Amino acid sequence: MSKVMIIGLDCAEPSLLFESWLDELPNLRGLVEEGTWGRLRSITPPITVPAWSCMMASRTPGDLGIYGFRNRSDHSYDGLYIANGFAVREPRLWDLLTRAGKYSIVLGVPGTFPVRPLKGVLVSCFLTPSTESEYTFPHALRAEVSDVVGEYLFDCTNFRTLDREDLLRQVYEMTDRRFALADHLLETRPWDMFTMVEMGTDRMHHAFWKDMDPAHRKHDPAGPYRDAIRKYYRHVDGLVGNLLRHADDDTYVFVVSDHGAKRMDGGIRVNEWLRREGYLTTLAEPDGRCSVDQLGVDWPNTIAWAEGGYYSRVFLNVRGREPQGTVEPAHYERVRRELAERLEAIPDENGKPIGTVVHRPEDLYPQVNGVAPDLIVHFGDLFWRAVGTVGGDEGIHTFDNDTGPDDANHAQHGLLIAAGPGIPAGERAGMDLLDVAPTILTLLGQPVPATMRGAPLFVPELV
């Protein structure tokens, strides 16, 4: 019987893995030489929540109604919730396999806390509060996890830290424990599908990109961490090689990432810009850098406000929709179009264009559930992040992150490597994150639900 092993590396960047360092990564190179590989187009926005759930369900953020970590639950001004696993209402691979009587091992896949039952075992994701929480299915697996790896580490405690030596130690410890647990589960549990996600790649990119990348404005060629990401990739390659011992001749192996990474040139202070342009009015004038919530919003005099992050979500204050809406529904499209054009025109600190792209949700998604942002903004082709604070000495541009050091942003393309019986060798263009789940189901001989948005990458007769 065919099996599938999916090794997810959050944020793993195709240019680093395929172009820069492949020769130093013998296990991944072996898979690349044997199988199909290439860039994997992520969803928009390319962000961990909801990207992994989109991949595992082959559904868009619009289908899931999840547009980022924090989502509006309704059109009130304060109805924000963190999208946890219960927010995902679409079947993911392990739900479908459970229904078909097949076993899954699910380890650390974002969107799996709180845990829900399945046929097999599950250890929940980085959004788990702590090992005090109910983080395994079944419950009894908890004791075994601590026997095998000690305290299981969901994430680094603070990856935007200045103590980088400590961060490095934490990332390695977390990664080693997760792969040790993966090895143990593969050894002791029946499985038709194994799927894990390692967060360390993402944390390393955010923390050490500027040390590696000469194009980064804060790059220090003499810095001690120049090879930190590269060494980590090599370390992960060894751990991947160890897991491959569990892949027999009938096992398809996938290495995937949910999005890539690129240098961060800076941040656009989107709410400060909205304030200066008269879209957003606060109840008090900022005294130094602060959040909009701290000042309070003068809603009857506000047209739009935004949430920051690796991309920005911009919301219009629409009469009849928001509690104190100001934009007449009849003017909504005009206001939105004008705002989008102006956001796209924001230049860098020297007045040069940065190539911002503003999306309307209905153009991105065939179906728009829940409360979507009115505009989804990728500043400067994602070389710039969005910053939500207002006030302070800076203008529209900032080169410090309001939540701590961070020198990488997310890139639109992650990566995929697939190897196994009959899978052709060679690079492949045009692969999409939404194709992953239909591909896995097809290889496992399962029907692909009609609601899935992607298509199998490999046709069984040809495999």
Added chain:
Amino acid sequence: MTALSVIGLDAATFSVIDPLVAEGQLPNIAQLLGDGSSGVLRSTTHPLTPVAWTTMVTGVNAGRHGIWDFSCRDESGHHVRLVNGSHRRAPAVWDHLSAAGRRVGIVNVPFTWPAPAVDGFAIAGLDASSRADAAVHPAGLAGELRRRFGASADDHAFPLTDRGELDLDRVRRACEQRVDVVEWLVERFDPELLFVVFMSADHIHHLAWPDWEQRGADSAVAEVYRTLDDAVGRLLALGARDAMLVSDHGGGRLDGVIDLNAWLAREGFLHWDRGGSSGRKAVSGAVAAQRLLPAGLRAQLKRLAPGVRERALELREVSAVNWSRTRAFGYGAFGNLVVNLRGRERYGIVAPGADYEHVRDDLIARALELTSPEGNPIVAAVHRREELFSGEAAAALPDLIVEFDDYAWLGKAPLHEPSSEIWSEIRVGPGGCAPYVGSHRHEGIVALAGESCRAGVALSASIEDVCPTILRLLDEPVPPGLDGRALDEALVGTASERPAAAVAVPETVDYTPAASAEVAGRLRDLGYLE
């Protein structure tokens, strides 16, 4: 008008439903799945009818509700006591609803004897005895049902002829009569919650699972599902605002049966008492012989030798175990190990504390190494009781729960006769006329549809979630501290914020000897009692 109809199909599984729905064979279930949200309902460990249904209707684990198996050992530890619904130590969903003044109708839910005194009506499930009262509430209803619908065509025994052939007409008659009865009761009582259970899918899995694997839609399994689909259709036509379809566990292949006490004897944990009691042996032998006779002859014999069964049950308690040399023994239907613990067991020899843990560790290590005759591992996990259960009733549960690989294996544990043959089988039906060829799985089903439910949500639920979900669908508060959660992802609206009232549970009552013997006979024919 009925707000919610819960239709329970014991053992129903998507591994049968999905292929049949794909072929257009189960139109009513298909419509429910298509209109609403559905997914796997993860059952208890063990996924066994008494613990599974009771966990479903209480929303708490067996450590709190106290119902585990079809039988338990009494205070002496060596007498068999049959379990019934009154052994439940936690309120069921209908207890919460009755306390809130809501009208309910409960029909054939396993482990509901004596029929609960709800506002509305209740007909007890397979733990009801034809030789005991209180199978129906209100009491006067029993006679009226008999007058209107004739003798009860229940589904509490395998649908087998005396020669061991499947009798699918009997399945159909039982389903149709149950729906006839329910239609009349709903008309008369207008319950806000209707909860009806059918046992036939479980029975046909046990008797004919390989037939399903070989013949699919042409199999007897498929025929029973079509019969159940007709019943589902008629119940849905009663027009409740919302409907819920559930099963207590799934079903699948049975690869083999292991005699855990024979295994424990081989491993040196259990020693048989070679002397035995001649009186016990004589009666056991007579009963065993009697079970092999055709039904007609057995009926004659019963008239000639009344009470043989009753006496047999009493005497079975005198097990064939040499307790003073036994450190552990198996007990129950699906695979449990009990340490012969000093201070708890009548002739306990294992000291509490370190010795007890040592015996458990040793048993776990050895059980995990059990292999099939072909040499394949068959034990997926051995659970210490406290890993699975918590609560005041947990102490009465087995010390170790042996979870066989996918439940494709069963561990039976006869104590009344010395056995040395580890590989065993289970024969069921009158006189053991039919082999037991299917078993249970963890994966049951749940589907929700109606005005209060979202469509298209992929549910992934635990069996403890059903009780709070029912309460939410009836706009009642969910009591704090349940082990399950309401399936909010599939529901519209918000949960009630009223405080939940405290609810008491009725006292435990035991069967009379005659009723006990009758139920025990039925459970033996079902393969659940040695």
